[in-house]
Amino acid sequence: MPTLAHYLVVSGLLFAIGLGGVLLRRNILIIFMGLELMLNAANLSLVAFSRFNLLPADGMPNYNAQVLVFFIITVAAAEVAVGLAIIVALFRAKQTTHVEDLNTLKF
């Protein structure tokens, strides 16, 4: 049987991979995918915690956490929609999706 620690480690690794993608990749689309991975890592931990730490009252998983997961998924979708719209607008104006090309604003 997998334990809670298994899930948490896997979720931590997923978060780290996402974070690594955000920090190291230069393509905004890929950075965005990395951010999605991070959010999903949080979802995984949340569901794991909710399943493993049963409520003492009725011995059921804490569904509040799953509601939060639901909200996170919704928000992530909205964020993707707005983000991609901004990226498309940027691409139309500048023909690039690379972070290094974002240099209009300088010190």
Place this chain on the structure above:
Amino acid sequence: MQLALFWLFSILMLAFALGVILLRNPVSSAMSLVMSFISLAAVFVTLDAYFIAVVQVLVYAGAVMVLFLFIIMLLDLRAEKRRRVRLSAWLGGGIVVGGFLSALSQIVVSLPALHVPKPDVSQPLANDVALVGFALFRNFNLPFQIIGVLLLVATVGVVLLSRKELK
């Protein structure tokens, strides 16, 4: 059996996640992302969170990924040319990620409460849609409304930002 499934899907998920950030072609990255999310949905199933698993597939694999692929095709992005990766970025990223992982592993190792097998629930969880629904509409009515406003704003914003010429 559960452990085997867990490992299978977890490793798949992590491998595809690595693919997302390592592959050079945006289309391959997006496809890896989809696979990673589907594996994640399977991991959710091992946690008896069926509703979340279904939503995961529907929203991410169904909607978000299509959006990503659509944008990649629309913008006609090609595989990245090999760009020189700066050492400082790698170093900084490595430190942040390494710090995060080491802190996490220390915590996981030090907490005995985390090393317990899955406890049994008092009732079967087959109808967890109903349970999530109860929680959502009974307790979380207010946040739900806020999310509604958020989606409205996001819709308005997407229309504003992506139309070529506003009327």
Place this chain on the structure above:
Amino acid sequence: MISVSPLLFLILVPIIAAALVMAGANARTTSMLGSAVNVLFLFALLFLYDESAGSFQFLGSIPVLPQFGLNLTLGADGLSLVMLFLSTIVTFAAVCVARPPVDNPRWFYVCLLFISAGVIGAFASLDVLFLYMFHELALIPTFLLIGIWGSGDKQAAAWKATVYLATGSFILLFGIIGLYLIQPEAARSFDLRQILAHAEAGLIPDNPVVYLLLLFGFGILVSLFPFHTWAPQAYACAPAPASMLHAGVLKKFGLYGLIRLAVPLMPESIQQYAPLLLALLLGNILYVGYVTIAQRKLDLMLGYSSVMHMGYIFLGFAALTEISLTGASLMLLSHGLTIAALFALSGEIRERTGTLDFHELGGLARITPRLGLAFGFAAMASVGLPGFIGFAGELLVFFGSFGAGMPAMGLLNGQEVFGFNAYQLATIAAVWGIVISAIYMLRAYRRVFMGPLAERWSRLPDLAGAPHASLVLLLAIMLVFGFFPQFLVNLVTPALILP
């Protein structure tokens, strides 16, 4: 709860005058009228002040933040009255001397009036935080005056002064907060009377950190060596009225604050850190004095000389005896009047010739005798010649400080020792400062007013009108008090609270 002090009137008159000027009244007349009203009102207050009762009079208080014990409390004792007298007189002189500049003359007068309101507020408020706030209120228009209507490298000068004084005043703010916090928790107050009462009851520990914060906070504001470099440049660049108000009045605020707060509250710390302060003030007197001699321009020379004279006042403060502190208080007044007169005169010279360079000037006494005479008088007063209050002040400071500290000469513990203690050594060194100031003052007089007169300056107008009258007034006050210093001593000494 709200009670109004007559001193509030003193603060409000310049502000109202400033508002009238903004609204369109004649700038020069309104300002002169306002400051004249203030001078007369102050004379009335001096007359009404009950010398035998002592302590703070003309009290009034407006609550501002009761839970902090913060009220806009106004009141005055002998020392504050002397400082208020200085403020109103110098304001009047500065407004009289001021020439309306070409651009934005209204704002120029508004700035002057705001400095006046600020210094009067600072000297009249009995609330430590408002003391600080009013001082800051006076600083901002000073920066503007230097930066907008100054001459020479005005921006750099205003810049430097801004940064130095801002730093100093924030150190001071921390000192004041520290002073607030070391009071017992239940009875914390910013009210000076209450603080003094606490100190008398032994409730306020002698905290060296707070003392050092106060010393360096106030010290930077008074241009204590080595934080003095902003001052000469700023005075040289500022328009004459601004230098008069700042060097003459505003700068005295730091020493006034030290005498008001540090002397009654932290006497042990003052003594403990006296060697440090003595070393620094000798830097003011000797090093800056030496630098003063080397100056080639009248305005810079006056700027440095004002920094140098601060050293004497610091000496009076550090010695912490009744005589030396009385001397220091007298010097606050005398130096304020003298340096104001000198800056006014140098402004008059610049007005006429457009330069203050010693190499270009000379022989002006022949063509402008009244200017020369006034400058001569002021220079003598600055050196501390008998007959001017500067003499009384310096004498008291030197006597007081020579007698301060443990005796190091004669019989001590049954043993005969011979030597001077630190105060005496410092006093001896400081007396040389008089020689130094005599050298540079006399040389300046010779360079500017004696010698051959250049052809291009043969048609300069002499002093006349309001500037002349106000300068005569300043010099007359110096002489009157120089001959009858007892009046001032009687006012000031009871206000000094010695350990």
Place this chain on the structure above:
Amino acid sequence: MIPPFALEICVVSLGIFLLMAESFSFKTSKVTLAHGAIFGLLCVFVLSFWTDLPADGLQGSGFYVVDSLAMFFKRFALLATILTLILAIDYLPIVQRLVPGERPEAGTGEFFILPVFTCAGLMWMASAADFIMIFCALELVTISLYIQVAYMRRSLASLEAGTKFLILGALSTGFFVYGITWIFGMTGETGLNAIQKSLSVIPVANHTALLFGLGLVLVAIGFKIAAAPFQFWVPDVYQGAPTPITAFLAVASKAAGFVVLIRVLQPFFTVPAFQEKLTLALVFLAALTLLFGNLSAIPQTNFKRLLGYSSIAHAGYLLIGLAAIGDSFAGKAVVFYLGGYLVMTFLSFLVLVPVTKAAGGDDLAHFNGLAKRSPMLAFAMLVAATSLAGVPFTIGFFGKFFIFEAALNQGLYLLAVLGVIAVASGFYYYFKVIRAMYWQPAGDEAGPVPVSPLSRMAIFACVAAILVLGVFPRFLTDLLP
């Protein structure tokens, strides 16, 4: 008397109504919408004084708290939005130029409507007492701000700012939810009240994990309030965003971050073991933020960028106040500072927008000779700059005074020393503006600067607030929670 949650309902309804009105208003000018929005928000502001506060402060299932802090920040959000809209009306010509549309007024209606929704999010955030609620409200604010920052699609700067804001905002969201996850995992609760209760019963072994989660949440909020080292997005985003939105970001979004910070830290500060570590973390953040914000503001030549750095610096002062939260007055000090920060920051933006329009740019050089071109604006800017620098008889002075008093009372001497450096450099760079206005000669093409009556009123109100509260801070401190 009306129930408090009706305020948000009113604001959201106002927003939806305006959206509907916008879609039917082909003929009329869109400025009418802005006037409607301002009027509506003002009505809600007035209404907020007739709400009845429940005795225990809690409403619903513990998500929604209505204490005086929440009410204060609701009003704060309303005022900030009103001022943003006033700025937006002034800024309209620039938006019209930089938004592609068939007609000049196309797409400008939403520029006035989106802030209304953001305002609703901010108000919900002020009342949020549950991590789920905080998350939802925070995301509503953030996502609507992404759109507003990137609004001017013909301006590369605006788009780039939007992209950077988007990536860093999403990153901070990632940290935030991951942190919530761990706090939830260790306490089994998402409500802040419930967390506080369970903190006393959970085993000590869980504390490290809790701190881990809390640290991640702090990182996320650090992004929102622009605390160093999470501040790097600020200058670019502030410079690139439409100026009214910059002001909105600098004030409302930052204040909301601080409310969340206060709320989130509250339960943890009740446990001494956490308090010690959290104070240390806050001191560290405050020191870094103060130093970074102030020192890097010194060489700036662009006024919006300068305000960006200055907003980082002010976050530093606020963090000092939070680090000293053990002091009984520190909480009030932070809130007072925020109130002052609202007035003075908006005042400088209210001056900036007409100057930008008249001079064609927002560099410091465009302020040259403003004293001649528009003495009124120059005086207002003078008041704003002196208040931001913390000169007495302005509200900024009392803000700093309260903060430093609390810090010294708590023995945070290091922060006090850094505060001196910070304040001195603050004087330096704020006086750069004054120098430009009063000392530098104006350029050749610079003419008088026109100001609309509405912003004239707003400027007057801000100047009056700064000066009156600078002498009688009691008018505000008595209102504070």
